[in-house]
Amino acid sequence: MRALVWITLLFLYLCNSSCTLDKLPENEGDLIHIPFEQISYNLVIPESLQPVEIPASNPLTQDGVELGRHLFFDPILSVDSTLSCSSCHDPKLAFTDGEMTSEGVTGERGIRSSMSLINSVYFNTGMFWDGRSPSLEDQALLPIEDPKELNDDWENVEAKMRRSSFYPEMFRKAFGIDDRKEITRQLAAKALAQYQRTLLVGNSKFDRFSRNEIFLEEDERIGFQMFFDSSALFPDAECAHCHPPPLFTTNEYINNGIEPISDLSEFEDKGRGEVSGNSFDNGKFRVTSLRNIELSAPYMHDGRFETLEEVLDHYDLGGSGLINEDELITPLDLTEEQKQQIIAFLKTLTDTSYYENEHFFSPFE
């Protein structure tokens, strides 16, 4: 009896999927009846962040952003429908995955740690730890075909989106296409970019302190003073040179001295040097934002540090002195208490109020 049920179900499933394939309406203009009106998306920029610039070639629209949100959380983008962008960019972890390096659909791992996507609209010096991709639109094309990520191919993903029961309508509403054949990877990438540009977070305890709305606890305040070198009473921790507000990054490519080697040729992961072809850039990686850093352990491009304590221990020692290590990586002589105070300050950069905003989370749940 049970077997019969299973066989019937299997039969129905097979029939259903082949039927959808067969009956795929390929007629030109099959979406024309769906209204298309571009309503611009009202992006609310937190007070402490900068004005936003959106490329004219991909304006934010309500339907574009919503399509991007669906694609971002939909495993349809991976070869076996097991992983989505959100598998490695979990909203609860500031859009990282909590792993040292990320595991793709095949179980194979890449060499780098996942990156936070919060406030990525401002990352204007290139995407990824090494900046090899120029824009969010370009970046979004890459994970799908990366064997260590989603391992699919775009033609297949395009076919899946075309035969979906809801994507054709969403693409129509977002981009005004006339029929489902016009669903392309480029439009999907545009939608993903639109969605990611809306992920703004910037009302942490630090921000409220900056607006004189609250005070910091004593430890946080002393941490603040060392971070910004604003008091002669405490050591200068040099952090703000590379991690200044409002984003707590400069978006520059820098060697911050984490690799204990003595020659530029010894970097296993050349980082920026691979992209620029210049050995003086070997081992330089993009300075990342420290907003919500509490949520995105482990740390650095290869996730080598599990905790903020380990990060502070590294900076305190002052690097390895390699020729291209930044001059501001220098022994700090911090006490254990001072390291904890800087960590207390870093935690004032956490803002989880977006946990309450369903827009940051999956539309499928």
Place this chain on the structure above:
Amino acid sequence: MNKVSALFALISSLILFSCGDKEKYRDVELNVLGMVGSEHLVIGNSFDFDAGTAIITKSDFYISDIQLIADDGSTHDALDIGFVDISLTHDKLESSKIGNTLNLSAVPVGNYKQLKISIGVPADLNSTIPSDYPNSNPLSRSSHYWSAWSSYIFQKIQGKYDADNDGVLETDFFYHTGSEALYETLSFDINFEVADEQGNQLKLEVDHRAILGEGTNYLDLEKNPGQHDISDLEQLQKMTGNLQLSMKVIQ
């Protein structure tokens, strides 16, 4: 028909006449080249300095209030503020030869006798902060704002120094200037024609050895390698004092 062509001739001559009467404008490229003496600066390549050897790893500055003074004494305001990122463009010899280019748009055609520039951010703009600006504005660079001074960082020079020439660059130096006291206005005598054609160009060469000082006004890279503290301006004042001598305009 005759009347029509007469009218046409009249109108076109009027247009021609009025155009001819108007001032003409052309863009001028200000091409900034990082140098070490007469050689092109390449980030990370060593050069002689004082008794030892130095490399530059970072060099950039804000340039502001660029003015061209015409032969008749009139002043043309050519650019409010720009940012010259020498490190970014001087990573290889080929790119160092190209340098950075700032565009001075719509400069009246004519002859000019002086170029004025300032290194830094003028007071009115220095009261703003990076988060006031979108990314495309040079003043959005949070890397160049130091909140403890409430000032933009006007100029950064960083590098490493081997004082005893033993092949080990043992000293890391970094000089970051900022605050009104270190805003430096420079002027250069030129004899420059902005011609009524494309391709007007001025070259500004910035000699990094001279910024670090030679002989009299040199920065003691060994004893005072780090300076981003405006309560102790001595080294930084030396550096801004060296700017005029370190820059020259080539036409």
